Amino acid sequence: MRASERAYRALREEILDGALEPGAALAEVEQANRLGVSRTPVREALARLEADGLATAASARVLQVSALDAASIRSLYELREALEGQASRLAATRREPERFTALRERIADAPALLDAGEEGLRAYYDAVDALDDEIESAAANPMLGAALRSVRLHSARVRRLARHHPERLRAAASEHLLIVDAIVAGDAxxxxxxxxxxxxxSLRHALASIEARHPDGHRVA
Amino acid sequence: MRASERAYRALREEILDGALEPGAALAEVEQANRLGVSRTPVREALARLEADGLATAASARVLQVSALDAASIRSLYELREALEGQASRLAATRREPERFTALRERIADAPALLDAGEEGLRAYYDAVDALDDEIESAAANPMLGAALRSVRLHSARVRRLARHHPERLRAAASEHLLIVDAIVAGDAxxxxxxxxxxxxxSLRHALASIEARHPDGHRVA
DNA sequence: CCCCGCCTTTATGTATACACTCCAGTTCAC
DNA sequence: GTGAACTGGAGTGTATACATAAAGGCGGGG
Incomplete structure (x- = not known):
């Protein structure tokens, strides 16, 4: 694999994981040394991260890991509503219910996975992610798909802040099931x-989670 | 200004203008020679264009100007509906009618500009673009704003295909006026x-325009 | 005559060297 | 003592050289 691609994925993973915290500086030389490549591929990786919105130019010459505070989470969800709402609407319009038959069962069975420990949790999220993928694919819109993938990066980052609440995840599964059924029924x-x-x-839960973790709503930036 | 920024803007302008036609190859050395810079800034510019969706990797090693056919225009408008719909909705929700008072008059007077030749046409589009900017700003959502700016690039490209139809532009001004009034009234x-x-x-007009220009709907790719 | 395989060529991917700008620390003048 | 200007340094921006891999053409064989 290309070095720039590896650098991009490594840095992205660390940002999503929180290993690189919001506000952390992303200097070319430092990251190049750490990742064992030259500045060139690191530079390309950092440019991609900035385009993704995961890194932000604090000043002309310093790049930081983007903030993840309540305001940016609200912004993210307003954008998700626009994009995912449209994706669901289009998927329903396309009238291809057979794409979702297997997936529907998988989502219906997802709550049981929440009693299967860490591995079950991963399987739960895999099912949810598979649904997102299928809706994106069914929407059959490359530009919308690109926007959705960008937004999904940020969603993953929020997810790792608010994870591990079985009660919420059980409810979320029902909500997903309703979405699938509406698409299958062609009810846009x-x-x-x-x-x-x-x-x-989901937003309400996410905000409550970060509020619990950071009582002052401005500390996460 | 940085050479990479100049290269990016020059290439972007040529793509939007159609000087670089859909399908045209974007080779690093060729563009570097043409623009009078080294490969490094050109490389960065091409990466940005690809992230913008204005360039597409045809194979692993050849980058082309993205196609602009009926299908991609339909995709664009489905995405625009999601993003611009949400932006208008949010702008109405924010309840800041005073932001739009001057702009409303400008839009109301826009049809008269259509009788003022080339310069008037430019002024017309400036007014429409100012409205887009104000809605984006009023929506007060950085992530949505970034998505809107990306989409606006593609809209500009379509605009230059379908330009110069005073009748349509007069109607479009009325439509914009209704949008502004709804936002001012807080009617999301x-x-x-x-x-x-x-x-x-607007989509119907754009599709008719390219159909008139390219009777075979697949020739523009 | 066609097809497969090798070779050449040409493009990209990476590393590195150099130039330049911005920031910070220090020092000097008021 | 404070402010401003100068100087040093660190980091980015660009150019270039080299490595590498994919694509196309040519030749030989079937």
Missing amino acids: ALAAHATHVHLHL | ALAAHATHVHLHL
């Missing part, structure tokens, strides 16, 4: 509204 | 729906 309006409902509840 | 649903209507009519 319901698909969009169910997505809205899911995101609303 | 109407703002979103008026945006939907505007995009629907």
Whole structure:
């Protein structure tokens, strides 16, 4: 694999994991030494991270890991509502219910996975992610797909802040099931509204989580 | 200004103008010679264009100017509906009507500009673009703003294909006026729906334009 | 006559050297 | 003592050289 690709994935993973905390400096030479490549591929990786919104130029010459505070999470969810709502709506419009039959069962069985420890949790998220992928694919819109993938990076980052709440995840599974059923039924309006409902509840949970972790809402930046 | 920034803007302008036609190859050395810089800044510029969706990797080692056919225009408008609809909705929700008072008059007067030749046409589009900027700013959502700016690049590209139809532009001004009024009135649903209507009519016109120009719908790729 | 394989060529991917700018620390003048 | 200017350093921005791999052409064989 290309060195720039490896550097990009390594840095991205560390940002999503929180190993590189919000506000951490991303200097070319430092990262090049740490990753064992030259500045050139690191430079390319940093440019991609900035385009993704995972890194932000604090000044003309210093790049930082982007903040992840309540305000940016709200912004993210407003954007997700627009994009994922449209994706669900389009997926319903395409009338290809057979794409979702296997996936529906997988989502229906997902709550049981929450009693299967760490591995089950991973399987739960795999099922949810598979649904996202299928909706994106069914929407059959490359530009929307690109926007969704970008947004999913940030969602993954929020997910790792708010993870591990079985009660919420059980409810989320029901919400996802309703979305799938609306798509299968070809009910575009319901698909969009169910997505809205899911995101609303998910946002509420995410904000409560970070509030619990950082009582002062401005400390996470 | 940095050489990479100049290279990016020059190439972007040529793609939007159509000087670089869809499918044209974007080779690093060729563009570096043409623009009078080394490969390094050109490389960075090409990476940004690819991230923007204005360039597409045809194979592992050849980058081309992205296609601009009926299918990609439809995709663009589905994405625009999601993003601009949400932006209008949020702008209405924020309840800052005073931001739009001057702009409303400007849009109301825009149709008269269509009788003022080339310069008037530019002024017309400046007014429309100013409205887009103000809605984006009023929506107060950095992530949505970034997505909107990306989409606006592609919209500009389509605009130059379908330009110069005074009748359509007069109608578009009325549609924009309705959007502004809905935002000023704080009517989020109407703002979103008026945006939907505007995009629907705009898409119909764009598709008719390229159909007239390329009777075979697949020739523009 | 066609197809497979090798070779050449040409492009990209990476490393490195150099130039330049911005920031900080220090020193001097007021 | 404070402020401003100068100087040093660290980091980015660009150019270039080298490594590498994919694509196309040519030749030989079937």
